[in-house]
Amino acid sequence: xxxxxxxxxxxxxxxxxxxxxIFCILNVCIGSVKISLSDIGKAVTGxxxxxxxxxxxxxxxxxxxxxxxxxxxxxxxxxxxxxxxFHNPIAGPFVLGISSGAKMIVALVMxxxxxRAIKVTSLTMIIAAFFGAMLSMGFVLLMSRxxxxxxxxVVSGVMIGYICSAITExxxxxxxxxxxxxxxxxxxxxxxxxxxEQVMVMSVITAVTFGAVFLLSKPLSAYQLGEAYAxxxxxxxxxxxxxxxxxxxxxxxxxxxxxGPISFVGVAAPHLVKSxxxxxxxxxxxxxxxxxxxxxxLFCDLLARNLLAPTELSISxxxxxxxxxxxxxxxxxxxxxxxI
Amino acid sequence: xxxxxxxxxxxxxxxxxxLIKDIEIGLKKGEILTLIGPNGxxxxxxxKSIARQLEMISGVVxxxxxxxxxxxxxxxxxxxxxxxxxxxxxxxxxCEDVVATGRYPYTGRFGILSKxxxxxxxxxxxxxxxxxxxDKDFGEISDGQRxxxxxxxxxxxxxxxxxxxxxxxxxxxxxxxxxxxxxxEMQRKKGLTVIMSLHxxxxxxxxxxxxxxIRGEYVDRFGKPEEIFAxxxxxxxxxxxxxxxxxxxxxxxxEAPKKEAKVFVIAGGGTGRNVYRSLxxxxxxxxxxxxxxxxxxxxVAKALASEVxxxxxxxxxxxDALQRARQKLASCTSVICCRKKFGTLDKENSELLHCxxxxxxxxxxxxxxxxxx
Numbered sequence: 248x249x250x251x252x253x254x255x256x257x258x259x260x261x262x263x264x265x266x267x268x269i270f271c272i273l274n275v276c277i278g279s280v281k282i283s284l285s286d287i288g289k290a291v292t293g294x295x296x297x298x299x300x301x302x303x304x305x306x307x308x309x310x311x312x313x314x315x316x317x318x319x320x321x322x323x324x325x326x327x328x329x330x331x332x333f334h335n336p337i338a339g340p341f342v343l344g345i346s347s348g349a350k351m352i353v354a355l356v357m358x359x360x361x362x363r364a365i366k367v368t369s370l371t372m373i374i375a376a377f378f379g380a381m382l383s384m385g386f387v388l389l390m391s392r393x394x395x396x397x398x399x400x401v402v403s404g405v406m407i408g409y410i411c412s413a414i415t416e417x418x419x420x421x422x423x424x425x426x427x428x429x430x431x432x433x434x435x436x437x438x439x440x441x442x443x444e445q446v447m448v449m450s451v452i453t454a455v456t457f458g459a460v461f462l463l464s465k466p467l468s469a470y471q472l473g474e475a476y477a478x479x480x481x482x483x484x485x486x487x488x489x490x491x492x493x494x495x496x497x498x499x500x501x502x503x504x505x506x507g508p509i510s511f512v513g514v515a516a517p518h519l520v521k522s523x524x525x526x527x528x529x530x531x532x533x534x535x536x537x538x539x540x541x542x543x544x545l546f547c548d549l550l551a552r553n554l555l556a557p558t559e560l561s562i563s564x565x566x567x568x569x570x571x572x573x574x575x576x577x578x579x580x581x582x583x584x585x586x587i
Numbered sequence: 588x589x590x591x592x593x594x595x596x597x598x599x600x601x602x603x604x605x606l607i608k609d610i611e612i613g614l615k616k617g618e619i620l621t622l623i624g625p626n627g628x629x630x631x632x633x634x635k636s637i638a639r640q641l642e643m644i645s646g647v648v649x650x651x652x653x654x655x656x657x658x659x660x661x662x663x664x665x666x667x668x669x670x671x672x673x674x675x676x677x678x679x680x681x682c683e684d685v686v687a688t689g690r691y692p693y694t695g696r697f698g699i700l701s702k703x704x705x706x707x708x709x710x711x712x713x714x715x716x717x718x719x720x721x722d723k724d725f726g727e728i729s730d731g732q733r734x735x736x737x738x739x740x741x742x743x744x745x746x747x748x749x750x751x752x753x754x755x756x757x758x759x760x761x762x763x764x765x766x767x768x769x770x771x772e773m774q775r776k777k778g779l780t781v782i783m784s785l786h787x788x789x790x791x792x793x794x795x796x797x798x799x800x801i802r803g804e805y806v807d808r809f810g811k812p813e814e815i816f817a818x819x820x821x822x823x824x825x826x827x828x829x830x831x832x833x834x835x836x837x838x839x840x841x842e843a844p845k846k847e848a849k850v851f852v853i854a855g856g857g858t859g860r861n862v863y864r865s866l867x868x869x870x871x872x873x874x875x876x877x878x879x880x881x882x883x884x885x886x887v888a889k890a891l892a893s894e895v896x897x898x899x900x901x902x903x904x905x906x907d908a909l910q911r912a913r914q915k916l917a918s919c920t921s922v923i924c925c926r927k928k929f930g931t932l933d934k935e936n937s938e939l940l941h942c943x944x945x946x947x948x949x950x951x952x953x954x955x956x957x958x959x960x
């Protein structure tokens with residue numbers, strides 16, 4: 248049994264890693280301009296190929312694929328942390344309104360700064376998004392004290408999400424024409440237009456946060472048995488909770504700042520990974536979730552770009568199609584378990 | 588006194604509102620303390636406060652002469668383990684995984700289990716007999732099995748003191764006894780100190796070295812079981828209005844029928860107990876006698892009969908007792924005789940039976956199959 252589980256986990260990790268690699272390559276190759284594998288090989292080894300291909304490869308496809316990979320992972324990780332925190336399998340940054348909160352503050356900041364012709368740097372965006380995420384998180388935490396049931400928590404999260412979206416819409420309506428184009432694209436959620444500078448910043452932030460989350464894997468494993476037992480095992484519950492809130496907010500902020508709100512990945516990816524691994528040990532789940540989220544987002548972005556090419560779908564459209572059924576499946580499964 | 592675990596002026600409650608005040612407990616290493624008291628008296632509150640799950644309102648708790656509130660979480664977790672009533676929800680965790688969480692205080696930064704850890708986990712599972720269910724999902728086993736898994740988890744923590752909140756509630760009689768035996772074994776072998784709450788008073792009286800009775804706002808009594816289980820105390824502690832509890836034997840009887848007694852039962856030597864209970868079930872009031880005060884029928888008779896005619900132990904039955912018995916017999920319309928034969932010391936009972944026959948009272952004999960007397 249112990250061996251079976253080990254084998255299963257190794258298999259899952261190999262599968263997920265291969266998935267990330269394959270989808271990265273597919274994302275780079277497939278598009279309105281087809282790039283063959285040999286072209287990539289040539290570009291890497293520095294052989295001569297057409298300038299357009301190099302530009303597309305280096306300036307558009309590769310940063311975008313990397314962003315989808317990093318942000319997808321971050322999103323799944325944020326979802327996993329929130330699910331652990333609330334002991335609620337359908338919690339996630341989007342479901343709890345955290346993405347929408349971040350989006351609202353980012354939109355406010357963007358409109359304000361663009362109106363004054365100040366350049367919006369990615370760091371400003373992240374900081375704004377972080378505050379927005381914390382704001383929503385604060386509301387959700389307040390609600391979670393009042394309501395005990397898991398579905399009520401989600402409902403209040405969705406409500407917060409709606410309020411934030413409404414405010415965002417309001418801001419967009421009153422913004423300048425030029426801003427609207429910018430805002431509109433972003434607020435629907437998309438990986439398009441990533442620059443190398445952005446990819447650098449997001450990888451640093453995500454890497455640091457990932458490291459911090461990984462260091463929390465031991466207290467998280469105790470936290471799975473509930474607070475009372477975790478406390479008995481010597482876990483500092485208050486500190487752990489603060490860490491969970493801060494880290495999941497940073498991850499959510501990072502995603503929203505660069506790609507806008509993306510729905511369902513945070514719920515679906517951890518769940519699918521869990522089913523694949525048949526374990527919930529945090530030390531395994533944390534890296535696996537990240538890889539799972541990466542695969543999920545790379546796959547969805549591939550579809551978003553190519554399904555109705557040359558028109559691009561918003562990433563949330565695609566993630567919802569694949570993610571929402573997973574959420575329904577979780578809910579039905581839990582209902583069944585309760586009746587047994 | 589040299590106590591391993593001691594509370595001084597401990598006051599516990601929720602939201603800064605004291606529920607139970609002035610709790611003074613002193614336990615030596617390896618003693619078993621049981622908390623008893625009515626539902627909602629606050630046994631769990633006391634246990635949670637001791638386990639630092641709940642902040643105390645005032646007072647000090649010393650563990651091995653060290654103020655517990657100042658101990659680090661890890662240090663405390665290596666000394667104290669808990670088994671709580673909270674139902675825990677797990678996802679895709681086998682029983683072994685749950686047991687393994689007990690090793691938490693001893694593992695490194697990432698909680699990787701070593702070979703020795705697995706050895707200890709295996710031993711703990713063997714001790715509580717859950718080895719055969721170790722690969723099952725924790726969510727799919729019965730409440731009783733879950734309770735044993737949680738005990739194994741606590742044992743894995745290698746504690747010096749263990750706190751258990753109603754640990755036997757979901758267990759059947761076999762596992763109840765086994766559960767408490769394991770605690771006793773740990774107590775004897777490793778000097779484990781145990782603090783728990785129990786609903787089963789008869790078990791509490793047998794397993795505990797000390798008992799703490801909680802009633803209202805204060806600790807009502809704290810002491811050895813023989814001091815606590817004094818006649819009449821349990822009925823008082825729990826405000827029992829119907830039925831009775833026999834402190835000496837730890838047995839309970841339902842309420843005696845409150846009617847005029849028309850049935851006389853001649854019993855003794857344990858022949859009458861089941862007859863008494865059968866009559867109680869049918870709602871028939873009865874008088875019984877003549878019983879010696881040390882007869883095993885006597886406590887049950889006391890609880891269920893309208894009147895018991897008794898006689899001093901180790902002495903011949905007095906003339907006075909016989910007279911009273913005859914008077915009562917005269918007012919009855921039927922007699923149940925539980926005895927096959929009578930001894931030299933209770934020939935008066937045989938006389939009673941003789942009277943009944945003579946007076947034309949209907950006499951029923953209890954079938955004597957499988958019975959010695």
